[in-house]
Amino acid sequence: MDKIERNIIEVKHLKKYFGQVKAVDDISFCVKEGELFAFLGLNGAGKSTTINVIAGISTKDSGTISIDGIDIDNHTDETKTKVGIVFQNSCLDKKLTAYDNLRLKAALYGIKGKAFEDRLEELADLLELKPLLKKSLEKMSGGQRRRIDIARALIHKPKILILDEPTTGLDPQTRIMVWSCLNTLKDHKEVTIFLTTHYMEEAANADFVVILDSGHIVADDLPNHLKNKYAHDFIKIYDKSDELIRVLKEEKMKFEEKDDFIRIEVKNVEQGKEFIIAHADLFKDVELLKGTMDEVFLNVTGKVLTGGSANE
Amino acid sequence: MNKNLYDLLYLIKRNIKMYFKDKGTFLISLITPAILLILFITFLRSLYTSSLEHYIPEGVIISSRVLNGFTAGWLVSSILASSCITIAFCSNTIIIADRANGIVDDILVTPVKKTVLSLSYLISNYITTTIVCLACLGLGFGYMAIVGWYLSFNDVIMIILNTLLLTLFGSLLATIIESFIKSMGVGTALSTLVSSMYGFLCGAYMPISQFSDSIQNFIKFLPGTYGTILFRYYFVRGATEALGKDLPAEAIDSIRVNFDTEIEFFGNKLSNGTCFLIVGVTALVLLAAFIAIVLIRDRAKVKKTEVAVAKN
Numbered sequence: 001m002d003k004i005e006r007n008i009i010e011v012k013h014l015k016k017y018f019g020q021v022k023a024v025d026d027i028s029f030c031v032k033e034g035e036l037f038a039f040l041g042l043n044g045a046g047k048s049t050t051i052n053v054i055a056g057i058s059t060k061d062s063g064t065i066s067i068d069g070i071d072i073d074n075h076t077d078e079t080k081t082k083v084g085i086v087f088q089n090s091c092l093d094k095k096l097t098a099y100d101n102l103r104l105k106a107a108l109y110g111i112k113g114k115a116f117e118d119r120l121e122e123l124a125d126l127l128e129l130k131p132l133l134k135k136s137l138e139k140m141s142g143g144q145r146r147r148i149d150i151a152r153a154l155i156h157k158p159k160i161l162i163l164d165e166p167t168t169g170l171d172p173q174t175r176i177m178v179w180s181c182l183n184t185l186k187d188h189k190e191v192t193i194f195l196t197t198h199y200m201e202e203a204a205n206a207d208f209v210v211i212l213d214s215g216h217i218v219a220d221d222l223p224n225h226l227k228n229k230y231a232h233d234f235i236k237i238y239d240k241s242d243e244l245i246r247v248l249k250e251e252k253m254k255f256e257e258k259d260d261f262i263r264i265e266v267k268n269v270e271q272g273k274e275f276i277i278a279h280a281d282l283f284k285d286v287e288l289l290k291g292t293m294d295e296v297f298l299n300v301t302g303k304v305l306t307g308g309s310a311n312e
Numbered sequence: 313m314n315k316n317l318y319d320l321l322y323l324i325k326r327n328i329k330m331y332f333k334d335k336g337t338f339l340i341s342l343i344t345p346a347i348l349l350i351l352f353i354t355f356l357r358s359l360y361t362s363s364l365e366h367y368i369p370e371g372v373i374i375s376s377r378v379l380n381g382f383t384a385g386w387l388v389s390s391i392l393a394s395s396c397i398t399i400a401f402c403s404n405t406i407i408i409a410d411r412a413n414g415i416v417d418d419i420l421v422t423p424v425k426k427t428v429l430s431l432s433y434l435i436s437n438y439i440t441t442t443i444v445c446l447a448c449l450g451l452g453f454g455y456m457a458i459v460g461w462y463l464s465f466n467d468v469i470m471i472i473l474n475t476l477l478l479t480l481f482g483s484l485l486a487t488i489i490e491s492f493i494k495s496m497g498v499g500t501a502l503s504t505l506v507s508s509m510y511g512f513l514c515g516a517y518m519p520i521s522q523f524s525d526s527i528q529n530f531i532k533f534l535p536g537t538y539g540t541i542l543f544r545y546y547f548v549r550g551a552t553e554a555l556g557k558d559l560p561a562e563a564i565d566s567i568r569v570n571f572d573t574e575i576e577f578f579g580n581k582l583s584n585g586t587c588f589l590i591v592g593v594t595a596l597v598l599l600a601a602f603i604a605i606v607l608i609r610d611r612a613k614v615k616k617t618e619v620a621v622a623k624n
Contacts, residue, residue: 052417055421056420056421057417057421080422080423081423083421085418085421087414087418089414091413091415091418093326093330093415095330096326096330104326108319108419109422110315110423152418156422
């Protein structure tokens with residue numbers, strides 16, 4: 001039976017200013033239980049500020065936030081137990097072992113003794129931590145440390161796992177490992193994942209995406225809907241010919257010639273299909289592709305996202 | 313057990329563990345005692361011995377054990393007088409490191425009160441500083457037992473009491489000052505500055521009586537000075553009495569003044585009780601300041617939340 005979709009996080013008219021800087025300026029959004037929610041934006045867009053307020057690290061200037069139906073202003077401690085957070089930079093004690101780090105953090109949530117050992121066992125199985133538990137964090141690789149960070153965030157069985165740019169600065173292999181962990185959690189552990197990122201391909205994996213720019217929400221929808229609204233689909237044809245270029249010019253289609261293919265912009269999948277069928281004799285090697293999140297971001301914000309830095 | 317108390321104990325344990333695991337911080341905090349030891353071995357010992365011999369009339373023979381007992385007492389009192397403060401500053405850099413590395417945020421996302429976290433830094437700093445100072449004291453007693461032991465049971469008790477009191481003063485001062493520092497660079501610079509300066513200011517490297525009048529007057533306004541005087545008094549009291557058997561009373565009075573075992577505050581000779589009172593009252597004032605700072609910070613956060621709620 002399908003689960004009734006309910007909002008596990010509700011943010012209404014959130015504002016957070018630092019002097020004259022409007023880090024977050026009147027934003028509202030909801031996160032549904034069990035979904036993978038992505039906050040997409042450049043550095044300074046207000047992503048980390050928002051999650052710091054949700055996690056109870058920073059205070060807000062105005063607005064309301066409820067977590068699992070509870071207002072964070074009135075029940076800070078209660079809402080804190082519902083949220084686990086993985087910071088962009090590992091915030092664990094590097095001199096201590098993974099076991100000591102996890103034990104301390106569990107203790108701060110009131111989890112001790114057998115309850116802690118049982119929870120540790122679960123997480124060790126889920127994140128393959130057993131060989132790492134007795135190792136100090138300073139002797140671990142970036143990927144191993146990230147797994148401990150995730151375990152630390154999950155030690156108290158939170159309903160929401162917030163990850164602040166969890167893959168920034170990690171090598172591709174470690175990024176794949178982190179995503180494999182997240183997908184496992186999403187599939188089996190009924191945890192809502194709230195992710196901030198500036199990697200487009202990560203945002204495209206989410207169930208719902210909010211694009212932030214200079215403290216404002218500039219777009220929010222399902223990734224596919226965003227692509228339909230803000231990006232063009234396109235055809236890639238790998239066997240170029242003069243005849244094909246002549247046809248494209250004749251039909252006044254927008255196209256770009258690359259070294260080994262031609263990229264043709266189409267309004268939607270239907271138009272793309274029609275073009276391919278109508279001119280199937282002109283090419284053999286062809287792809288019909290959806291627009292990218294990069295294009296969505298460019299069209300929504302007027303900025304290009306290149307690994308966290310923007311070019312307008 | 314009450315959750316706040318339980319959290320406090322865990323955080324204290326964590327802070328202490330971090331200090332002793334971080335060999336760099338641990339060794340840096342031992343720089344001042346190490347410098348003193350080196351200076352003593354290289355020239356201070358012979359300098360003090362020749363200074364003492366200056367008071368010995370011709371024909372009077374003083375046992376080298378008495379002279380060694382006196383100089384050893386002076387060395388150990390110097391080490392302790394400076395260590396109680398400098399070790400407190402060095403070991404407390406964990407406050408700054410935690411803030412700079414985001415560990416404070418990671419702790420505050422758990423249901424731990426900010427006041428409990430602040431208190432844990434103070435208490436753990438007091439415990440670590442006391443452990444190291446008592447270890448130095450133990451080694452000092454060992455050395456004195458070998459070269460010349462003239463301490464009574466009462467002297468030992470008063471030395472231990474003074475160690476505990478001066479350490480409390482140092483810990484409070486370090487915790488208050490370092491709670492305002494946000495960068496590790498500033499924290500390290502401060503620790504280094506305190507380590508190098510305090511040795512001079514407390515008269516560890518040379519007796520306060522050797523400074524110019526204006527500097528002496530300035531030093532007399534520093535409460536730690538009175539802790540130094542108490543150490544001096546109890547560490548060399550027995551050896552001075554032994555010297556008194558063979559030396560004239562004027563010579564003993566001169567030794568007491570020139571080797572800082574007693575102090576005058578604008579013409580009034582201060583008793584040991586007054587010295588204890590000055591250090592004790594200062595520690596109480598610092599404790600009150602610490603509590604006020606913690607409460608003001610906590611209330612500022614509550615007030616901000618209340619303002620945000622009112623704006624809604």
